[in-house]
Amino acid sequence: xxxxxxxxxxxxxxxxxxxxxxxxxxxxxxxxxxxxxxxxxxxxxxxxxxxxxxxxxxxxxxxxxxxxxxxxxxxxxxxxxxxxxxxxxxxxxxxxxxxxxxxxxxxxxxxxxxxxxxxxxxxxxxxxxxxxxxxxxxxxxxxxxxxxxxxxxxxxxxxxxxxxxxxxxxxxxxxxxxxxxxxxxxxxxxxxxxxxxxxxxxxxxxxxxxxxxxxxxxxxxxxxxxxxxxxxxxxxxxxx
Amino acid sequence: xxxxxxxxxxxxxxxxxxxxxxxxxxxxxxxxxxxxxxxxxxxxxxxxxxxxxxxxxxxxxxxxxxxxxxxxxxxxxxxxxxxxxxxxxxxxxxxxxxxxxxxxxxxxxxxxxxxxxxxxxxxxxxxxxxxxxxxxxxxxxxxxxxxxxxxxxxxxxxxxxxxxxxxxxxxxxxxxxxxxxxxxxxxxxxxxxxxxxxxxxxxxxx
Numbered sequence: 001x002x003x004x005x006x007x008x009x010x011x012x013x014x015x016x017x018x019x020x021x022x023x024x025x026x027x028x029x030x031x032x033x034x035x036x037x038x039x040x041x042x043x044x045x046x047x048x049x050x051x052x053x054x055x056x057x058x059x060x061x062x063x064x065x066x067x068x069x070x071x072x073x074x075x076x077x078x079x080x081x082x083x084x085x086x087x088x089x090x091x092x093x094x095x096x097x098x099x100x101x102x103x104x105x106x107x108x109x110x111x112x113x114x115x116x117x118x119x120x121x122x123x124x125x126x127x128x129x130x131x132x133x134x135x136x137x138x139x140x141x142x143x144x145x146x147x148x149x150x151x152x153x154x155x156x157x158x159x160x161x162x163x164x165x166x167x168x169x170x171x172x173x174x175x176x177x178x179x180x181x182x183x184x185x186x187x188x189x190x191x192x193x194x195x196x197x198x199x200x201x202x203x204x205x206x207x208x209x210x211x212x213x214x215x216x217x218x219x220x221x222x223x224x225x226x227x228x229x230x231x232x233x234x235x236x237x238x239x240x
Numbered sequence: 241x242x243x244x245x246x247x248x249x250x251x252x253x254x255x256x257x258x259x260x261x262x263x264x265x266x267x268x269x270x271x272x273x274x275x276x277x278x279x280x281x282x283x284x285x286x287x288x289x290x291x292x293x294x295x296x297x298x299x300x301x302x303x304x305x306x307x308x309x310x311x312x313x314x315x316x317x318x319x320x321x322x323x324x325x326x327x328x329x330x331x332x333x334x335x336x337x338x339x340x341x342x343x344x345x346x347x348x349x350x351x352x353x354x355x356x357x358x359x360x361x362x363x364x365x366x367x368x369x370x371x372x373x374x375x376x377x378x379x380x381x382x383x384x385x386x387x388x389x390x391x392x393x394x395x396x397x398x399x400x401x402x403x404x405x406x407x408x409x410x411x412x413x414x415x416x417x418x419x420x421x422x423x424x425x426x427x428x429x430x431x432x433x434x435x436x437x438x439x440x441x442x443x444x445x446x
Binding site for chain 2: 009010013014016017018019022033039040042043044046047048049050051052053054055056057058059060061062065066068069070072073108109111112113201
């Protein structure tokens with residue numbers, strides 16, 4: 001008996017809600033591996049209801065929970081564990097039946113490595129160019145610095161003038177990803193010269209996004225927001 | 241190995257910012273990267289998932305199982321499965337977070353419905369006070385949704401009893417039979433209400 005694809009969304013919902021009888025649920029779980037449309041429907045259903053889980057108050061967890069997980073990773077030894085404690089079909093299988101399972105695991109591992117390799121090459125090539133460049137000006141409209149934001153927590157700041165920074169002060173670089181987020185720090189310019197800054201992960205920089213450098217107390221703004229005078233500011237242009 | 245990890249730490253942010261303009265989208269693609277790391281045997285990937293999600297995952301399992309110790313047990317099992325099955329996650333198909341939460345939910349439901357079910361029922365579920373508390377918690381899950389989420393709005397558009405049934409199933413892990421019993425309606429009625437409720441919900445969210 002095959003399931004009519006037009007029933008997939010309804011079945012997927014009941015599967016995700018845990019409402020199917022055991023036999024049907026097992027069958028769906030099995031079919032997910034081979035039936036792309038069914039797998040898509042289930043993934044969509046999972047994401048539809050996910051907000052109900054995201055709204056939960058996180059529970060306190062025992063300090064030992066991670067240790068227990070890690071210990072079991074050790075004894076399971078990564079790939080070799082694949083399936084064995086989980087997949088019922090392997091549990092009762094004889095040696096002859098296990099071998100194809102291993103092959104699948106090995107192939108999946110190879111496939112995963114390939115995806116990784118391709119992704120890394122692609123990423124490395126993509127990150128050579130900044131996503132945006134902002135030319136920062138002072139109040140008089142003179143070019144003071146250039147910020148290249150690579151959109152991967154990395155921004156390069158090139159200073160094009162000598163800034164007068166008192167001994168107890170430091171320059172801090174900011175951007176405004178959105179009004180709701182407010183200004184976010186890209187990092188401190190401890191030395192008064194060009195530097196590559198690492199920040200926390202921020203939204204991908206956009207055209208006309210504001211960048212600025214302010215003068216803050218050593219160690220950076222105590223509030224996490226710019227408090228000192230603005231030394232230079234400018235708006236981003238997307239690299240084309 | 242160390243080189244591979246270093247490469248990863250460089251790619252993190254990139255994925256994190258690929259198409260997200262909101263912080264939550266960022267965090268979600270971080271999970272994607274973390275799963276990819278797990279698939280290559282990098283334990284840091286699993287640790288990152290643990291650090292950002294474990295508290296919520298335990299809470300989700302606890303809503304279903306009503307016991308903290310069992311919830312942690314489920315999450316422990318789930319993390320082993322995430323580790324061994326990370327290579328099965330397909331980035332184009334649903335969110336990484338949805339994939340991770342589904343593993344925990346499935347294990348919690350299995351535990352509830354396996355042998356341990358009777359114990360859990362005996363110790364906790366039949367306690368009327370506790371059950372009232374659970375009902376409040378189940379309905380609160382809907383009320384706690386962000387005001388501007390479609391799911392909140394669409395659930396709000398359902399008849400009260402349909403909304404309640406769907407939430408009892410998803411949030412509390414109740415079966416058709418249990419829902420029918422709690423709402424004092426025939427089993428067939430409960431099934432068809434839920435089916436129609438889910439159908440309206442899909443239409444509303446489409």
